[in-house]
Amino acid sequence: MTRIDVHELTKEYGGTRAVDRLSFTVEPGRVTGFLGPNGAGKSTTMRLVLGLDRPTSGTATVGGRAYASLDQPLRRVGALLDPQAAHGSRTARNHLRALAASNRIAATRVEAVLDEAGLSAVAGRRVRTYSLGMRQRLGIAAALLGDPEVLMLDEPSNGLDPEGIIWIRELMRRLAREGRTVLVSSHLMNETASFADHLVVLGRGRLLADTPMREFIDTQVRPRVRIRTTDDAALGALLDGHGHRAVRDADSGRWTVTDARVADIGKLTARAGVPILELAAEEGTLEEAYLALTADATEYTARPARTTTGQEASR
């Protein structure tokens, strides 16, 4: 089984510390989402793992070895870093054939990955005529070419249409099920939530979290309960009387009780005889959890828009 091991990794560009004493392990058999604000150091870390840059200090290894020392590296590690990497004047098929030949990969793999990426019908076209999504598919096909145990994909959903997004999600899940090591960076939180088992989160080059996804959300987002009644006055008084913080949305008539569990609120309202139309636990989302964690680690933020409270009545 092949792990990616990053140990005390540091990379400085001039005065900028892009990666700062970073240590984590990417395990096989699961998809690890690699998250962090713009400039957090995700791409730099991937480049260091691939030996495309030299670390200032520390190590990054694949299966215990530096990438540069791997024999036939494309058979061990497949990577998508830059979808523009293919030569525009070549056809997609020829681009992959050249890659296969230089890495002693069987030519039959070319047709297999073209098919896998949905590019068979356009494989004879020059890459310069490809859309961003098609280039992205070609980059993923190239990453899969050597049937590698380790895959590192930098924002693979970029430019993909909805069908392509579903494809890449299923592909990553399947690769993990096959026991491969899959590291995927993304800024799309809903997407990441749909495919990642585990998360590594960076902020300003440092490790902010290395945790299973569900645990990450549960520790960052307090539990909430959604509740609707025919007697708002009674419910409001009951929650208030028991020290619960609750907000009622005027449009839907739903209350959201923060920091509460559905079993407790259910018992409370049942005992008090408050009629209930709806009662549900509200799951925290990855986006909420991520924003809570990275609030202080975001270098580049737009001025927040002025928010309006609408018709919410808060208690």
Ligand SMILES: Nc1ncnc2c1ncn2[C@@H]1O[C@H](COP(=O)(O)OP(=O)(O)OP(=O)(O)O)[C@@H](O)[C@H]1O
């Ligand atoms: N070749 C380089 N020369 C100088 N600075 C660089 C270089 N590559 C990256 N950096 C700097 O290192 C920091 C980390 O950049 P990196 O691209 O790794 O972040 P990222 O997390 O991938 O960001 P994004 O989400 O925007 O892709 C940034 O401050 C960036 O400007």
